[in-house]
Amino acid sequence: MISNKKSILALSVASALVLSGCFSDDDDNVVVPPPEPTDPVVVPPESSDPLTLVISANVVDRASNDIVPSTIRFLEGGAVSSNIVNVDGNAITSLSDDEGAFVFTKKDGAELSEVTIRVSAEGYFSKDFTVALETSGDSTAVNTLLPIVAKTGDDVSDTTVEASVGTDGTTTSEIVAETTGKAGASAKIPSGVVLQDADGAAISGAVSLNVSGADSNSSAAALVLPAGLNAGNDSGNILQAIGVSNVVMTAANGKKVKKFSSPITVSMSIPAGKKVNGVEVKTGDMLNLRSHNEDTGVWSAEEQMVTVGELNEATNTYNGTFQTDHLTFFAVTRNEPRCDAGVIINTSGASVPNTGLLVTMQSSDMGELFAVTQDGNTTLLTGPQSSRVRVSATATASIRVFDFSNNTWFQSNGEIPVCGTFDTPLTNPVTLVSENVSITATCTNDSTVSTPVPAAVVRYAQGSSSRRAAGNAGGGTYTLSDMVQGQTYTVSVKPRIANATGLVTATITADGTAETINVPVTCSVVTGA
Known part of the structure; x- marks a missing residue:
């Protein structure tokens, strides 16, 4: 501490007085004054203790890998996390950054191996990610990407309508937001419905209704799906989404509409040819529905079912509809046998660099990102972990291996089987x-x-x-x-x-x-x- 440096300085002067016998001259008994210390003295700054863990999390555009201005929130066990701190040790529950490049760590003594991060950014689908809070080897850094999907892509849809409700929060006319095509989705709020916030208080005045969808025959639906659909699932089967829609309603003051006094109607597109229990979906089927709570990061099974409507021959999709009294991200789900063999990447050719490589597995069923930190066989997922990212026993995916500068080291020719071991011969494209x-x-x-x-x-x-x-x-x-x-x-x-x-x-x-x-x-x- 600085006070210690000052004390040492004073002690040095005192010691000099003692050792010199008060600086008296033995020959003529003339007292010589002690030397004055240099005054003032500039003291070098003191540093904090080095961090044992640094998380560098980057929100990136899924297509370009460029960082995106965004906000992240930290969730843990269905609640706001209390174990995340900034690099100065101050507790945080959220961060915003004009670049989308975040750095943080976990609280000293926290026994936490992972945290859920909810990402939101203008013009993108919000999404939850599970981020590891543990390093490998002697490293103190965890570098990770949080890829999000823009709402302007070919396999997604998005629309917003503006409306106004009475002073008591009651709709005076029907409010409809609807998109079309293979990623079509809609929300219809009848007249006479009271709009409410999460606490049940009425929301009045100007409101906006936003509806987004994604084509479940492409990888888009899997890419926008928030993490955690299979959290706690140890049944030996996995849940996969075959139709999705996201509905958000916001008041002019930014407060979100969460509930309604009576049900509204929501729809999503379900591609023809999708199978449930081995049988292709058809008109009149009743399918299971799940919803994701953005405030807690938890998925829940809904009591109501999704009704499969008539086939739209132009888009080759069915319109699945249901009624609900709340808004969130919705998914029609099916059960598939889990990949018990695990997911193992076998690298060959060029050596994996010190900072590792990244692997994307992308298909209509999954859209996941992994890290490879060593050569040879690397287990990305064990059998039980396969349910977490919706890998079925027959799963296939397009594989890309790339570095943190977005250089491609391997790209599969289309989708390949990923349950078990798959090969990725690496080629280093750069020095x-x-x-x-x-x-x-x-x-x-x-x-x-x-x-x-x-x-x-x-x-x-x-x-x-x-x-x-x-x-x-x-x-x-x-x-x-x-x-x-x-x-x-x-x-x-x-x-x-x-x-x-x-x-x-x-x-x-x-x-x-x-x-x-x-x-x-x-x-x-x-x-x-």
């Missing part, structure tokens, strides 16, 4: 280099005083790609691993020291040459008094 960066804090009030910064959070990125957390090599040195040689990277440094000027950024070229980044700090001053 990767790593280099160290030394972070030094220099006092703005005395540039000759500086100190290493051993507890910073350092992240780096190429252009608009995801931000990776650098490895902490100790002593104020950080390792930027697996950068594309010759490319320009932006390095951001959160020093985690008192009186720093804030986040520091620098631009480097990936060439393997060690770099130094200086952090300006207003340092404390002590005197000998």
Whole structure:
């Protein structure tokens, strides 16, 4: 502490007095005054303790992998998480970022291996993700992507209608929002219905009704489906969605309509040819319905069933309708045998880089992202875990293996079987280099005083790609691993020291040459008094 440095300074002066015998001259008994300490003294800043876990989570566009301005919320066990903190140790339940690149950690002593993150962004489907809070090997960093789907894609639909209700929250006329095509969905609110918030209070005035859908014959429906549909499912079967619709109604003040005084009608598209219990869906069938609670992240079985209507020959889809008294994300579901063999990726060819690779499994049944951190056989999922991401015994998916700079290392030719072991011969498309960066804090009030910064959070990125957390090599040195040689990277440094000027950024070229980044700090001053 600074007070200790001041005490040491004073002690040094006192010791000098004792050792010199009060500085008396033995020859002529003339008293010589003691030397005055340099005054004032600028003291190097003190650093926080290094973090043992840093989560760098990036919200990215599913198609481009570019980061997206967004907001995330943390959920745990169906409630707001109390175990997530920012890198300064302050408790947080949500974060917003103009880039969509988030960094956080878990509370000291928290026995939490994963957390549910709900992502929302303008123009995108909101989605829940399950994020691991554990590192591999000696690393202290977890780098992950949270891919979300834009509402403007070919296999999705989206529309919003504006309306107004009476002062008591009652609709004076029917409110209808409807999309068409293979991703068609709709919501119809009759006149005379009272709009209510989550607590049952009436919502009045201007409102907007938003309806979104996705084609369940493409990967879109699986990609927009919030995580957790099979949470706690140990039946040996898995739930898969064969039709989805998301309905959101919002008042002018931002408050969401959650309930209705009497039921409304919601619909979704169900592709022809989809099978339930081995039999193709047909007009008149009654199918199971599940709903997702965005406030808790929990899926629930609905009592009402979905009625399958007439076949639309133009789109080759059925219109599934149901009535409900609440709004959320809805899915028509079926049961399929679980993949008990597990999902195992067998890599060959090029070596997996130090920071690992990412694997997407994408089909009409699933849209999942995994990390590969070693060569050879890597188990992405055990048999029991297969239900969590809706992998059936006969599942197929398109496989892509890529790095954090979005370079493709493997791409399957269409969909391949993924239950069991599948091969991915890797080809490294780029030359990767790593280099160290030394972070030094220099006092703005005395540039000759500086100190290493051993507890910073350092992240780096190429252009608009995801931000990776650098490895902490100790002593104020950080390792930027697996950068594309010759490319320009932006390095951001959160020093985690008192009186720093804030986040520091620098631009480097990936060439393997060690770099130094200086952090300006207003340092404390002590005197000998």
